[in-house]
Amino acid sequence: MHRPERGKRVGLFIPCYIDDFYPNVALSTLELLEAHGFDVEYPERQRCCGQPFLNNGMHREGADFARHFVETFESYDYVVAPAGSCIATARYRYEGLVEADRLAALTPKLFELCEFLHDVVGVENLQLKHPFPQRVGLHNSCHALRELKLGTPSELNLPHFSKIKAILSRVEGITIVDPARDECCGFGGTFSLQESAVSAMMGRDRIADHRQQGVEIMTGVDRSCLMHMEGLARRDGTPIRFLHVAEILAGRTEESDG
């Protein structure tokens, strides 16, 4: 197998909430990248990408985090994160906050995990060793779908594709189920606090949509969206599990110790 990228240095970006709440997602990502021959490093000095501040119009605070992100990660060949929304922030919202040439050099090296596996590793080179014979509902998180363009959103008249599905369908035994709507789950960071009523209805609607397709496990590339829905499902006692795509790919699908 030809692997021109083997041995390249990957900087692993782990969003704060994954570090704290979902270490399995981060471990899965690390293991996957290593299994595909990359030299992966988790720089401990890393901080939040700044999204909560930028999305709230607090650009001064956001700029601090943006600069720190660039400084922390610019020396790597690639920067990979198991989070579409943080990568979208760095790719699309740092403009004007950090030095343009340093940003321009970093941006093409930024990848969401599935995007990296698809675009850099290549679907045909994937080494996935863990079967997962389950029906899995794929939640298309907005930043991954509409900003990072990991798939064709239903709004556009373009040929259908999905990088996430292309990767996930390589898992032995898996059945990927699409919900009726590829709609937002209503998390939106502080939106879920400020507009809690609308946010909760959006999340519950997504869960109900998946349940209607006979799904008992939901997955996606943004654990933040899944976390929001998980909080709602637990409140309601809805029997549904949430797994990050990385956990399925790496076979870490048992209940975590959280």
Add this chain to the structure above:
Amino acid sequence: MVDHARNAAAFLQNPERARWHDRALWHVRQKRDLAVKAVPEWEALRRAAEEIKGHTLQHLGYYLERFEARAQDNSIEVFWAEDAKELQQIVGKLLQEHGASKVVKSKSMLTEECGLNPYLESLGIEVTDTDLGERIVQLAEDRPSHIVLPAIHLKKEQVAEIFARKLGTDPNESDPFRLTRAARKHLRQKFLEAEAAVTGVNFALAEEGGIVICTNEGNADLGAALPDLHIACMGLEKVIPSARELGLFTRVLARSATGQAITAYTSHFLRPKPGGRLCVVIVDNGRSHLLAGRQEKLLSCIRCGACMNTCPVYRRSGGHSYETVVPGPIGSALAAANDSDKYASLPFACTLCSSCDLVCPARIDLHRQLYQERERCIRVPKYRGKRRGLKAAALFLRYPGLRRTAMGILGSLMPKLPRSWIYYRFNLWGREHEMLRPARRSFSRLYKERKQ
């Protein structure tokens, strides 16, 4: 200040109604998807529409003057209004000179924006909205909640009740067909009695010097055909270079709005009717101030309403929750651009899902506009607490070690705390969600252990 979250929560007090509202509008979105997918060059059309609108705004002064000159060649009278007040006065004066005491109006968001109806009524002029949805809302002494479907917030039983009260129909007759027939009969009389017509404008053709109005009901055509005075009110952004470009906009407007291939009536008023007057009022009312900044793109809007139908927040909060004439994503962006103090909550009534960007036929970067408006909106006094909270969070997140330790403590404490301590009233997350417990060992700890 408008409090969207509070209005939305009030709307959601009736979950059944909210679910109906969401489904009705999602259905319109699906009809739009079907219509769009029948046009293979759809995405190219959107790019062209974006380009044409950008081009026209770049030469807006030229095209407006050109339109004026060519319209005057066609015996159309052209008036200019700086703001809502001037529009009111121009229209009021024209009607009074004409001796018109009964006016039929077809749908125009601009006249709604400029408060034309109440002004004309203060002059003793009877104004009848003739678009069915607008008439329902007018009879109910309510306000439109959507720019294309003004009465989408009302159920047929409510319409039956309103009609029974105002038109004397059977209150138990809530069949949409029968209600529509009753309205047709009632409004036909209004059309026949009208002494003047006021309409909006969908497109003004600079080269041909005429205006184009798109309706499904035929109310603009019928309204303008009988009386000798037709006053058409347009925002200055409605001008396009020529009929050639209209060929593109008539392909995207109805498909985006309702999923129809075209509206039933696409009417070109290029000269007054024999013996009649056709007056066009060009209105600024804050529009030109949006030019030359990043908000300029907001003037590319052709008012199709697609961003409302697709917006997951709009569908679950209702048009009235925005307290603006134009609600939804485009309305929030416009309102915040014009008055960020009053409408500070609107750019936050959005998850930045960017679905609106992708359905917009003019490819307005709506989610980006809302994102950028937040920078001004967060500064209003009402958000002082939120700002402070975020500043504290920024400080906290600056020290990953501190964060990890704190989360570790929280994780071990949580199971020991009584529920009421965790779900106290300032725990915004806990209003709807169960709290999730931090993992016993964070990833960074596991990573360190793994390396050793």
Add this chain to the structure above:
Amino acid sequence: MSAREKILQRLSDRSRPPAVKPSLPDPLGRSDDLIPSFAEALKAAGGVSNLLNDPMELESALARSFPEATVVLDTRQAPTTGTEFDSRRSWDLVILEGKLGVAENGAVWVEWNEHYPRSVLTLAEHLALILPKEALVATMQEAYEVLDLSSVAYGLFLAGPSKTADIEQALVIGAHGAVTLKVFLV
């Protein structure tokens, strides 16, 4: 300063005539099969199309299609001079000539020659449009390339009868204008 001057002054840096016109995308080829596409689109718009193989059949087809119509206005004929025309009266049937049809949406271009008041168009219960088969184009873009608006006072694309869905999104055919619309392709 007048409102006009104030507005145009604010737009003074945007008053240059453009050097080039914006480009339009080419409609993707659907030039064949215009008649079936037109018929299908018109049906979706709530109208009916009637393809006549022999132009001689037109009058009998018209008569057959609207047997109930007694108050009929045929705009193909100029009004008799000297008679007072009541612009407020309703018509069972108004017959109009279409100049152009658009296959992608079933719309027919009607140009008003002002021989009759404009109101007859919307005060007709039923509309019959006569359209030459050769006058079909694929899309609106092509339609406007063909149309010459320079001598038109009032013209419109009519796509099916008037309609509304303002009550609970339930489609009702027949809002303020015609309740049925039939296109005769000759």
